[in-house]
Structures are given as structure tokens and as C-alpha cells.
Amino acid sequence: MLAVGLQQAKDYSNKPCLLAKNLEDDSKNVYWVPDAALPCLSCKDSNPLSLVSKKQLFQLKKKFRVSDAVIKKIEKFYQSDKDTLNLKELDSLGARILVQELEDTILGSLKRKYRNSSAKLMPYYDPTLSGQIALHTSAIGPSSSGKSTIVGKILLNNFDDGTTIWIFSPTATSDPVWKKLQKDMSKKRVKLIDTSKIVAPIDLETQIGRGNVLVFDDQDAVLPENERYTSQLCSRAQYEGRHMTDKNKKGIVCFSIFHDGFSRRVKSLKSTNIESSRVILFPNQQRHVARKVMKNRLGYTSAQIKEIFDFVVSGDRWIMLVQHCPSCCITSTGILLL
Numbered sequence: 001m002l003a004v005g006l007q008q009a010k011d012y013s014n015k016p017c018l019l020a021k022n023l024e025d026d027s028k029n030v031y032w033v034p035d036a037a038l039p040c041l042s043c044k045d046s047n048p049l050s051l052v053s054k055k056q057l058f059q060l061k062k063k064f065r066v067s068d069a070v071i072k073k074i075e076k077f078y079q080s081d082k083d084t085l086n087l088k089e090l091d092s093l094g095a096r097i098l099v100q101e102l103e104d105t106i107l108g109s110l111k112r113k114y115r116n117s118s119a120k121l122m123p124y125y126d127p128t129l130s131g132q133i134a135l136h137t138s139a140i141g142p143s144s145s146g147k148s149t150i151v152g153k154i155l156l157n158n159f160d161d162g163t164t165i166w167i168f169s170p171t172a173t174s175d176p177v178w179k180k181l182q183k184d185m186s187k188k189r190v191k192l193i194d195t196s197k198i199v200a201p202i203d204l205e206t207q208i209g210r211g212n213v214l215v216f217d218d219q220d221a222v223l224p225e226n227e228r229y230t231s232q233l234c235s236r237a238q239y240e241g242r243h244m245t246d247k248n249k250k251g252i253v254c255f256s257i258f259h260d261g262f263s264r265r266v267k268s269l270k271s272t273n274i275e276s277s278r279v280i281l282f283p284n285q286q287r288h289v290a291r292k293v294m295k296n297r298l299g300y301t302s303a304q305i306k307e308i309f310d311f312v313v314s315g316d317r318w319i320m321l322v323q324h325c326p327s328c329c330i331t332s333t334g335i336l337l338l
Contacts, residue, residue, distance in 0.1 A: 001111035002335060003031045003040035012036055019322075020121040020330050021157065030114055030121065030335050032326040039110035049078040051109040052102060053310075060101055064094035074099065113311065115334035123278070123320050123330050125158040130211075131251035133324055134242050134275045140261035140293055141282035141318075147257045148177040148217055150280060150318050155255075156184055159213050163250070166191045166208055168198075168230055169217035178217070195222045198229045204236050204244065204252070211246030215255040219266045231268035238268070238275040261293050273297055277323045283312050290319075298323065304338060311336045 002019075003009035009016035009031035016031040033040065043051060061071055070090050077085045087095055125135055137154075139147040155165055165185070167178045172192040182190040208214065216234050219227070234256060241252030256272045263269055279298065283290040287309070294300040294308070298321065308329050312319060316331040321338075329336040 001033060001035050001039055002114045002337060003033050004028055004114065006031065008040055009033050012040060017326060018124045018126070019326070019328060019335055021124050023120040023122055023157065024118070028116070028119065029124075032328075032337070035111065039107060041110050041114060043106075043110065047078050048106045049075060049102070051106050056105065057102075060098050064098045064101075066092070066095050066098055070095045070098070074102070112337040113334070114336075115313075117315070117333055119333050121330060121332050121335070122157045123154060123322075125154070125253065127161065127248070127250045130253050131242055131245040131249045134238070134277050135251075135324075136238055136241065136254040136256070136272070136276045137278040137280065137320075138256045138258065138261070138272050138276040139280035140258050140289065141280075142286055142289075143259065145282040145285050146317055147280070147282075148175060151215060151217075151255050151257060152177045152181045155213065155215070156181060159253075160185060162189075164189055164191065164209060164212045165215065166193060166212065167215045167217065168193045168195050168233075169215075170195050170221050170223075171218065175217070195226045195230055198226045201229055202233045204233060204240070208233075208237075208252070209246075210244045211248065211250035211252065213253045213255070215257070216268070217257045218259070219256065219268065220259045220263055222266075224265075227266065231266060234268035235271040238271040261289070261297065279321045279323070281319055281321065282317065283309060283319060284314060284316060294321070308336065308338075 003012060003016060005027050006029065012033040016033050018029060019032055020030045022028040057071065070087065073087060073090060085099065129135060139151055141147050159165060167190065169175065169178065172178055172194050178192055182192060202208065214237050216230060219230065222230055234254065237252050237254040241254055243251065245251045256276065279293065281290040281293060291305060294305050311329060311334065312331065315333065320330040322328050322330065327338040329338060
């Protein structure tokens with residue numbers, strides 16, 4: 001379940017898992033802790049029933065065939081400060097099960113969902129995990145959706161620790177995002193490589209180095225004569241990166257940025273789909289693409305996809321789907337445990 005702030009998280013676990021940093025307030029970082037009987041988070045609204053949508057309430061009403069009078073009595077109870085609900089003459093097995101379902105829904109929402117419109121959340125990459133599991137990330141979306149921008153912010157806020165970042169792109173030396181990242185982190189730390197100048201294989205260990213980060217931007221636009229070398233490097237980084245640790249036990253992390261997540265021309269797409277444990281999508285710009293990726297690439301069920309889309313708000317420019325444990329959906333203002 002979710003916890004906000006390290007102090008609250010440590011009340012439930014000695015080793016809470018940091019999911020996202022709040023760039024506005026470190027004391028409001030979001031953590032995952034093992035499930036407990038009661039949630040860490042409290043209901044901001046005085047009425048807990050506000051955590052249940054009208055659509056959900058209507059579906060429960062139909063499912064258990066209860067009258068409007070029962071629903072009104074339940075709503076009145078949640079608006080009051082009473083501890084016990086007494087349905088009196090309206091009491092029935094269906095009504096009791098409905099109340100139990102409502103309680104489970106409210107508790108589940110408090111444990112699994114967090115939304116703060118004033119937050120500025122940034123997905124966290126644990127350096128100690130990069131040598132144990134694949135933390136590779138793919139970003140799929142249309143032009144000008146913000147793929148490079150969000151990846152650049154992730155790099156700046158997670159790998160500003162001496163790690164060398166290699167940017168491979170046809171526009172690496174001219175893209176404002178990568179030039180700004182290089183300015184913020186120094187030329188020594190951020191290497192901008194124009195893929196049109198790659199005419200020979202690049203060795204991952206001797207030329208890139210253990211424990212570093214690789215970014216393959218606009219792979220769809222790489223020329224065929226250069227693409228075979230970048231794809232070869234990308235595939236090896238995806239498959240072997242976590243095993244190539246440095247003295248601090250940090251493995252290689254690879255970021256892949258695509259316009260078309262189903263392109264057959266890019267040879268490294270297969271390794272990216274297999275090894276990427278985190279996927280960045282843009283559901284408010286191309287919902288059908290996000291749905292296709294979630295269904296065909298990530299294997300999400302229709303119920304999971306619907307829950308994710310229901311959680312996303314209009315202000316969410318991007319979402320990150322984390323496949324490794326704890327599996328979740330991260331946005332700039334909220335987190336949903338899957």
C-alpha cells in the first residue's frame with residue numbers, strides 16, 4: 001500500500017520502497033509499504049463515500065438489487081459522524097454485502113491510490129537495483145508529446161551522481177532538451193552522439209563503461225546504415241546491462257524513445273519490449289496507442305486498462321507504468337498501485 005513521507009512509511013516498514021520523489025517537498029515523497037489492515041493514507045474529504053464514484057455506486061446498486069432508500073441511508077451515514085450503520089427495516093443480505101463492498105472499495109482506494117494536484121512527482125530509480133533487475137525504460141508517443149523532455153528530467157533527478165549519460169540520436173547535438181541536460185550536468189557527464197556518424201560497432205564495456213546510462217532517442221529516424229550499429233548496442237545494453245556493474249554495484253540502464261512502438265524496421269525494438277520494466281506513455285494525446293501498448297505489449301487486462309484510464313486526469317501529460325514489483329502507474333501528481 002502507499003505511504004506519503006518517510007516518517008509515515010517507517011511506521012509500517014523498516015525498509016519502505018521509494019516510488020516517486022516529490023520535487024516540491026521531500027517530506028512528501030511517495031513510498032510503497034507492505035499491506036496492513038488499515039491504510040497509511042487518510043481520506044481528505046470528510047465523506048469517505050467520495051472515494052467511490054457515482055458509476056461504481058450505481059453498479060453496486062444494480063448488482064445487489066437494493067432500493068434507492070438503502071443508498072440514501074448509506075450516503076447519510078457516511079456524511080455523519082456515526083460509527084454504526086443501522087438499516088432497520090431496509091436491512092437485507094444484499095444491502096449488507098453492498099456495504100461490505102463499499103468498505104472494501106474505500107479501503108482499497110486509500111491503500112492503492114494517491115493524488116495531489118499540487119505535487120510534482122518524479123519516478124525514482126534506485127541505483128542499488130540497477131545491478132539486480134532491469135530498470136530499462138521505453139517512451140512511446142507522437143512527436144512533440146514530451147518524450148525527450150520527461151526522460152531528460154528523469155535523468156537529471158536520478159542520475160546526477162557521477163554517472164555518465166550517453167545520448168544517441170540523429171538530433172543529439174541540436175535538440176534543446178539534450179543540450180540543456182548537458183549544460184545542467186556538464187559535458188563530461190553527458191555525451192551527445194550524432195547517430196549519423198556511427199559507422200562501426202561500439203563496444204558496451206570498453207567504450208561506454210559499466211554502470212552508465214544510455215539513451216536511444218528517435219530510433220525510428222536513424223538511417224539504415226547507422227541503425228544496425230545503434231540497434232546492436234541497444235540490444236546488448238538491454239540484455240546484459242544489469243550484469244555489467246561498476247564498483248558501486250550499479251548496472252547499465254537504457255532508455256529507448258520511439259514514435260512507433262510497433263515498428264518492424266528498428267531491430268532493437270524486440271529487446272526493448274522484452275527488457276523494459278518501465279514504459280512511459282501519453283494517454284491524453286494518443287489514447288489508442290497507449291491502449292494498444294498496454295494490451296498487446298504489457299499484457300494488461302481490460303479491467304486494468306480501464307482502471308488506469310479512469311485514474312488519469314486531463315493534467316497528466318505522461319504516465320509511467322512500472323512492471324517490476326511493486327507494479328504501479330505513476331503520473332506527475334499521483335500514483336496508482338496495480
